[in-house]
Amino acid sequence: MRGYLFTRAWQSLLTLFLATAVVFLGIRALPGDPALALAGEDRSPEALAAIRAEYGLDQSVFVQFGRFAWNAVRGDLGTSTRTGVEVTAMLGTALPVTIELALLAILLATVLGVGAGTVAAVRRGRPAEWLANGLALIGLSVPHFWLGLVAILYLSVSTGLFPASGFVPFLDDPVANLHHIVLPVVILGTGLSAVIMRQTRSSMLDALGTDYVRTAKAKGLRPRAVIGRHALRNSLIVVVTIVGLQLGALISGAVVTEQIFGLPGFGKMTIDAVFQRDYPVIQAVVLVTATAYIGINFLVDLLYSLIDPRIRVGGAAA
Amino acid sequence: MSVLTVRDLSVVFRTETGPLSVVDKVDLSLDAGEIVGVVGESGCGKSVTAMSLTGLLPSSANVTGSAVLDGTELIGAPESVLRRVRGREVAYIFQEPMSSLNPVLTVGRQIGEVLRVHEGLKRRDARARAVELLALVGIPSPAHRVDNYPHQLSGGMRQRVMIAMAVACGPKVLVADEPTTALDVTVQAGILDVLRDLRERLGTSVLVITHDLGVIADIADRVLVMYAGRIVERAGVHDLFAAPRHHYTAGLLAASPVPGEHAGTHRLREIPGLVPVLVTQPDACTFAERCAAAEDDCRVQEPRLDPPGGSGHGAACWHPVRQRRGAAS
Numbered sequence: 001m002r003g004y005l006f007t008r009a010w011q012s013l014l015t016l017f018l019a020t021a022v023v024f025l026g027i028r029a030l031p032g033d034p035a036l037a038l039a040g041e042d043r044s045p046e047a048l049a050a051i052r053a054e055y056g057l058d059q060s061v062f063v064q065f066g067r068f069a070w071n072a073v074r075g076d077l078g079t080s081t082r083t084g085v086e087v088t089a090m091l092g093t094a095l096p097v098t099i100e101l102a103l104l105a106i107l108l109a110t111v112l113g114v115g116a117g118t119v120a121a122v123r124r125g126r127p128a129e130w131l132a133n134g135l136a137l138i139g140l141s142v143p144h145f146w147l148g149l150v151a152i153l154y155l156s157v158s159t160g161l162f163p164a165s166g167f168v169p170f171l172d173d174p175v176a177n178l179h180h181i182v183l184p185v186v187i188l189g190t191g192l193s194a195v196i197m198r199q200t201r202s203s204m205l206d207a208l209g210t211d212y213v214r215t216a217k218a219k220g221l222r223p224r225a226v227i228g229r230h231a232l233r234n235s236l237i238v239v240v241t242i243v244g245l246q247l248g249a250l251i252s253g254a255v256v257t258e259q260i261f262g263l264p265g266f267g268k269m270t271i272d273a274v275f276q277r278d279y280p281v282i283q284a285v286v287l288v289t290a291t292a293y294i295g296i297n298f299l300v301d302l303l304y305s306l307i308d309p310r311i312r313v314g315g316a317a318a
Numbered sequence: 319m320s321v322l323t324v325r326d327l328s329v330v331f332r333t334e335t336g337p338l339s340v341v342d343k344v345d346l347s348l349d350a351g352e353i354v355g356v357v358g359e360s361g362c363g364k365s366v367t368a369m370s371l372t373g374l375l376p377s378s379a380n381v382t383g384s385a386v387l388d389g390t391e392l393i394g395a396p397e398s399v400l401r402r403v404r405g406r407e408v409a410y411i412f413q414e415p416m417s418s419l420n421p422v423l424t425v426g427r428q429i430g431e432v433l434r435v436h437e438g439l440k441r442r443d444a445r446a447r448a449v450e451l452l453a454l455v456g457i458p459s460p461a462h463r464v465d466n467y468p469h470q471l472s473g474g475m476r477q478r479v480m481i482a483m484a485v486a487c488g489p490k491v492l493v494a495d496e497p498t499t500a501l502d503v504t505v506q507a508g509i510l511d512v513l514r515d516l517r518e519r520l521g522t523s524v525l526v527i528t529h530d531l532g533v534i535a536d537i538a539d540r541v542l543v544m545y546a547g548r549i550v551e552r553a554g555v556h557d558l559f560a561a562p563r564h565h566y567t568a569g570l571l572a573a574s575p576v577p578g579e580h581a582g583t584h585r586l587r588e589i590p591g592l593v594p595v596l597v598t599q600p601d602a603c604t605f606a607e608r609c610a611a612a613e614d615d616c617r618v619q620e621p622r623l624d625p626p627g628g629s630g631h632g633a634a635c636w637h638p639v640r641q642r643r644g645a646a647s
Contacts, residue, residue, distance in 0.1 A: 211417040218374055218412075219432045219483070220405035229431075233422050308422050309467045 012294045019290040024065050034277040078280035087284045098266035102250035108189030117200025139194030148187045148260040165262030184261045199242050203235035236307050244300035252289040321490050321523050322348040327383035340366050342547040342599040353524040355538030363547040364527045368493045372408050373400045406436040409484035413496035415476035419468040425479045426464035432486045451482040474505035495527045510537050543567045546604040553631040563633035565609045611637050
């Protein structure tokens with residue numbers, strides 16, 4: 001296990017390094033000069049040169065990367081070229097928003113998806129399955145930005161049940177925080193739950209047809225025990241995989257939802273940074289996203305081995 | 319004293335292409351401590367018969383007839399009654415011990431589950447009983463094995479776990495559905511020993527379902543031969559091997575290799591044709607199309623087991639094999 005963790009950590013660092021390097025070089029290949037963007041009206045060569053010198057843009061890409069990497073290791077991600085705010089501070093305010101949104105949405109999606117998927121599999125060919133399948137189809141095919149707009153229109157603007165946009169940090173006012181996040185969580189979560197529902201349903205159908213489920217029935221277990229203890233647990237591998245992938249995607253890309261509901265989250269920060277050629281922020285975004293993916297993947301692998309004893313991380317057979 | 323009495327048991331499956339008759343008017347009885355073998359080819363309805371007893375068939379199966387276990391009618395009984403019967407009064411061992419055990423639960427937990435649901439044992443007590451049961455079925459160092467997962471055990475050990483699970487609540491009837499088919503020959507003998515031993519010690523009646531005549535010869539007291547959903551011959555094990563009366567039974571025996579001077583030098587005789595898939599059961603002998611001794615009457619009237627009922631040697635055949643074949647069992 002220790003050897004496995006060591007290998008894993010080493011691989012993670014390499015992945016982080018490569019991801020950062022590729023993006024670092026990649027954004028510099030994009031058209032558009034940050035110095036020009038920063039200079040505003042005053043585009044005299046002297047002003048541009050001063051800006052380039054200030055941000056180190058006059059040095060070679062490799063020197064720039066080396067400096068960035070060294071600073072990043074020490075916890076300094078630089079300052080935004082746009083606002084002059086420290087990037088770590090920006091992450092400090094944006095990440096909690098996105099993490100709260102992502103975790104609540106994925107929780108809702110998992111509960112809904114696994115529940116509906118199980119019902120659909122167990123009640124195969126009956127109205128409950130048609131209902132679950134129909135809802136899932138709607139969830140998959142209706143774009144959630146549209147659903148978000150409709151929700152804002154009817155639940156916020158005309159009835160005033162929920163705030164249409166904005167965010168209140170949880171520690172400042174928990175009730176207001178939840179009040180603001182309910183709509184985005186529901187919109188995002190129900191959309192994701194459709195995918196989880198479809199996957200749960202098909203892997204539950206497989207599990208319900210297995211010999212060990214027949215054994216469980218032949219033992220005289222109640223349907224609840226047969227389904228919950230025997231069939232569902234064996235279906236969870238698929239669910240965990242999907243949830244892991246979705247969570248990773250959510251951390252980096254709840255962009256549309258954040259934009260619609262005016263949440264000052266990570267996705268919004270990313271979009272703004274890209275449009276404004278804010279190099280330090282983009283680099284930090286990539287670093288955080290890659291770290292999130294690596295962390296989530298690691299968690300998913302650990303969960304696999306908890307669910308299924310045949311899978312042992314590190315290949316060490318128990 | 320009969321523990322289980324089955325009369326006129328029929329099973330029809332509703333399928334997308336119409337009804338399918340799988341079991342037809344099966345009669346069987348099982349005495350206390352008796353081992354009865356049910357033999358036949360794949361698809362002859364022997365497993366379906368066994369599953370139908372405790373309502374384990376999918377809802378597309380329509381089961382009619384009667385199966386009385388110690389005074390309780392099982393066919394058509396409510397699910398709550400059947401759930402109490404399953405695992406406690408009638409327990410099953412299935413063919414493939416790897417896939418029949420849940421891969422994500424320890425064997426101790428899977429054995430303990432039966433005790434917890436039927437005898438209300440607490441988790442710790444159930445575990446302690448599971449260790450005893452593993453010892454009973456001959457698993458070495460049971461206190462260690464109880465925490466193993468199925469993939470950590472060999473095929474033979476897994477089947478022993480299945481047996482331990484099946485006998486946990488001391489069932490009256492143990493249904494062993496192809497218990498040795500997936501196992502090595504040497505391991506097979508061990509499993510059959512365990513079954514025999516359990517019969518001696520616990521007085522359990524065993525219904526052994528198999529296509530393997532060797533298993534039947536080894537373990538059964540009486541034999542039922544099934545063909546296309548019907549029981550075509552019923553006999554004591556020695557009578558069946560010494561003097562089969564139904565031509566299907568005779569064909570099965572002729573298709574089995576016999577050790578001796580001809581071994582390896584002459585071809586085994588196969589039964590020509592295939593087992594029919596029946597939409598409805600005809601009023602005729604279903605084996606007639608493949609039978610060398612079939613005459614016109616075989617195709618117009620269904621032969622019933624003669625003598626009917628009881629446990630004497632009987633065959634459902636209008637022109638039974640004459641008693642001259644002396645094949646050794």
